[in-house]
Amino acid sequence: MGACVSSASSSKPDRSVGGRGGSSAVKRSSTAVRVVHMDGRVQEFRQSVQANNIVSQNPGHFLCSSESMSIGTCVPHVPGDEELQPGQIYFLLPLSQSDKPLSLPDLCSLAIKASSGIGRHSVDLSSSNSKLFLR
Template sequence: MGACVSSEAAAVVAASGTAKVILPDGGLREYTRPVTAARVLGKDAARLFVCDADGMEFEGLVSAVSAHEELRPGQLYFVLPRKLLSRPLHAEELAALAVKASAALVGAVAPLVFPSGTAGEEKGRRTRSGGGKFAPDLTVIPE
């Protein structure tokens, strides 16, 4: 998972002496003192679990950090719904988590979203006055 977040976000985690936890809503919690996974979850332990970002892989099973395990400083964790526990994590889900982590770690307001389209469609124009619609000039390169 670490390779999926931006290099700037990965540097933020590595340089930190805190355990960083990405919440389901995209929020970020940092713990400067040792804390267990059970303490992070609190009353939500029945419906959520904590997982170590380094243990997440494309199509790999998602595993929970033990309730009594202390989160390590400089490490990134996710709080996820129990329905994801012990099932393969699809590429789209992992990518969405990487975007959520990057946004939380670098303080971005929203991820970049690129419209799906084909070459030859009408291209949007940028305006300097701040009004109007913005559409990037993207084209398709056939392989």
């Protein structure tokens, strides 16, 4: 269980999320904003994007930054007018989870979804034609 609590903000962030620090696919996406959905799907945005652009397309959900999550506290919402930061991972969570303190099993589940989704596939929305990258 200890591996579930590892942070994606280490000096080698791509190694701790997905375990593919040396691959060119991960290096290419390190400048992308990643949004992990509850079904494990990962969207990558290579252009600037505000939180409200994501949330407006996903009613009943909110965005949170992977770096602001801690066990035993409620997950803070990313403000709608905030510009999402390249290289960061965000989670799109149901509003029903916004008042619930984050547990270790919850955090582990989210880490597994992020790791699996980033390792397998992601959606690149850098152009008007969305492409599915299989990794």
